[in-house]
Amino acid sequence: MKRVKLTVAYDGTNYCGWQVQPGVETVEGVLNTTISNFLHREVKVIGASRTDSGVHAYGNVAVFDVEDRYRAEIFANALNTFLPPDIVIQSSEEVPLDWHPRHCDCRKTYEYRILNRSHRDPLRKDHTMFYYKKLDVESMKEAAGALVGEHDFKSFCSVKTTVESTIRTIYACDVICEENPMDPLGGRLITIRITGNGFLYNMVRIIAGTLLQVGTGKIAKESIPSMLEAKDREASGPTAPPEGLTLMQIIYER
């Protein structure tokens, strides 16, 4: 046997998230069915990130095991022939049989996109959160910087979480503002790009919701340290909607 690592991109709009659940369409479910049909036996992938309903990915990771006679590299093109257009394997490669996408040290990068514009943009409706009042990007940048480092992110995770430790390290949290010269409304795409060694349940969406309120002036840009200190979900801002979120890449140390 050998283990195949897939890098998986998907538009999450029409899926109830990554993880298999009875009665609904999920990205993991579609992968399992497609690979099982291709190999004529039941296959279950192991995924790196269980993204929520409506969340997108460029670079989620999944592994499965195959007989030695298959070359790992063929699976990207082979599976893409059978996958729906909103799930596309970006690459397939062999990894050691004991390699596990959730048990290896890694850096994950997410992007949360806010379309800041007086009217909605139908071409970006599925991949951005829309916000119509002008946001103070400089304050958002300053607040984002205070998240960098090793912190207890208990205030920035869903109360539903069940993990033992809520300590994580954020390597970078940048707020990038792009203007489109073709846009007569002067709209801006504000991207929160965040890289860390792991993220708690809803953590990026709560960070995005908090930075959004910094941008509106509802939350002071200096208040991130006291929010971290509080270790209480009530201390931070709301959870931003899923459509703005994309898991960009996962870089493993081995």
Added chain:
Amino acid sequence: MKRVKLTVAYDGTNYCGWQVQPGVETVEGVLNTTISNFLHREVKVIGASRTDSGVHAYGNVAVFDVEDRYRAEIFANALNTFLPPDIVIQSSEEVPLDWHPRHCDCRKTYEYRILNRSHRDPLRKDHTMFYYKKLDVESMKEAAGALVGEHDFKSFCSVKTTVESTIRTIYACDVICEENPMDPLGGRLITIRITGNGFLYNMVRIIAGTLLQVGTGKIAKESIPSMLEAKDREASGPTAPPEGLTLMQIIYER
């Protein structure tokens, strides 16, 4: 009465183009129905560009007439409440009663987007043309430059066209190449941005298909002048698919 000018953005994926046709959903048809329902009488808009099936717009223009008691500015928000999410009015303003979106001098800008990448990107599938082999962008830029100026574009329009004159002026034709540092496949978004005083039937898609073949090396970068000279549709490249095309803006001289 007063005349209202709408700037209309839409994702053309699920529409059979702009123009009303029996039995199918069109952008113009949805606008007519929505405005008629809102005003409780039958209204038919006059559009600037009859975009093809699957083509998108940021800034198509349509006008209709209303009773004096309505302020023109209310229509953007009012209609957006009832329009589907893939059609969004960007602005509404009053214009003179004799103003016609197809009979006034204007500059139209289109963008044709090519996703040049070894695998498809599910997040951009509806708004880009996918091409997997690496394109020679420098040659595409050089060829694009030869289209600028006043020319007879007979070689770059569908044989189905019925217009009297095929002479048009192209003010600019730029090829812009953007790389995404987050993309492990080194993918590039190649945008052909073209501004002119008017475009013939399928003209931008034929230009895009021709520049694409310049990028692959199938057509020499020096061959645009002889293609223009030929005044024959057979002389130019294929018509690129609709999903890559977006009507960006129409700027009127008055």
